Amino acid sequence: MKNILIVIIGPTGIGKTGYSIELARHFNCEIISADSRQFFKEMKIGTAPPSPEQLQEVKHHFVGFLPIDQYYSASIFEREVLDLLESLFTKNPVAILTGGSTLYVDSICNGIDDIPDVDPEIRQKYMEKYLNEGIEGLRVALKLMDPVHYCQVDLKNHKRIMRALEICESTGRPYSSFLSGKKKARDFHVLKIGLRMDRGGLYDRINRRVDSMVEAGLEQEAISLLPKRHLNSLDTVGYKEFFGFFDGKYERTHAIELIKRNSRRYAKRQITWWAKDGAIKWFDCSGNEDFTSFIDNELAELNATE
Numbered sequence: 001m002k003n004i005l006i007v008i009i010g011p012t013g014i015g016k017t018g019y020s021i022e023l024a025r026h027f028n029c030e031i032i033s034a035d036s037r038q039f040f041k042e043m044k045i046g047t048a049p050p051s052p053e054q055l056q057e058v059k060h061h062f063v064g065f066l067p068i069d070q071y072y073s074a075s076i077f078e079r080e081v082l083d084l085l086e087s088l089f090t091k092n093p094v095a096i097l098t099g100g101s102t103l104y105v106d107s108i109c110n111g112i113d114d115i116p117d118v119d120p121e122i123r124q125k126y127m128e129k130y131l132n133e134g135i136e137g138l139r140v141a142l143k144l145m146d147p148v149h150y151c152q153v154d155l156k157n158h159k160r161i162m163r164a165l166e167i168c169e170s171t172g173r174p175y176s177s178f179l180s181g182k183k184k185a186r187d188f189h190v191l192k193i194g195l196r197m198d199r200g201g202l203y204d205r206i207n208r209r210v211d212s213m214v215e216a217g218l219e220q221e222a223i224s225l226l227p228k229r230h231l232n233s234l235d236t237v238g239y240k241e242f243f244g245f246f247d248g249k250y251e252r253t254h255a256i257e258l259i260k261r262n263s264r265r266y267a268k269r270q271i272t273w274w275a276k277d278g279a280i281k282w283f284d285c286s287g288n289e290d291f292t293s294f295i296d297n298e299l300a301e302l303n304a305t306e
Contacts, residue, residue: 003089003188008098010195011267013206020098024058026292027094033062034099042068046238078107111184118166146174194280237262
């Protein structure tokens, strides 16, 4: 059997961690996290990382390995995961990658263009621009520096706009000039498994998970991170809503409702993104089908086509 990377994706709150651990035990293999916020060791509650017991049960990679103020990117992730997979596949022909960060998942499945790293001072410059001028200031700057990418980027996503501006200034070239759109060859199979359930069930899971995070101390975690709120990593659902509460913009109960609402909206964006990917094999979490049997059948079909 050729080396196979099983990619478990799905919207936030659907249970990717549990399904991935079940599968890792079935294949006696290891798990790579592609959740870009779980990378940071200080964000232990708001990112819902695997529990200490789960981490002990199955070896996970790329969970809680970075300080919150350290720069990291999808291109660095791609290089490091490919190096890790080379090692993992010497021990087992199966490895698992799971997470909801679409750009990071795509960097492993399809590759990412070779984009230079950015000077932290330039990154800080555009973060301050966003804080002072809002997203409209970023849009104006991008339209001047890279009108081609301005017509392509999601103009509601300030992180994507900032990233493009950072590259433009760092390299003296338009960000769009780095985007070839070419898929990179991999020396292993990629089997994408998407988890789905009815919207009502998913939203109920999300709401209950937020309640569990708050009960576990999310507010206290946000307080401890308040001095670093300017960091891009903390512009994240669960933290930014509590920061607004700390600023006196609204009541605590409203902050919690905002976290639930914004988590549901994030899940909807993830679902929309993955709906365009015809390579994903979908597993209905609300059905009675056995997950590992579903994967075994997909692997058998994949190997039969070799």
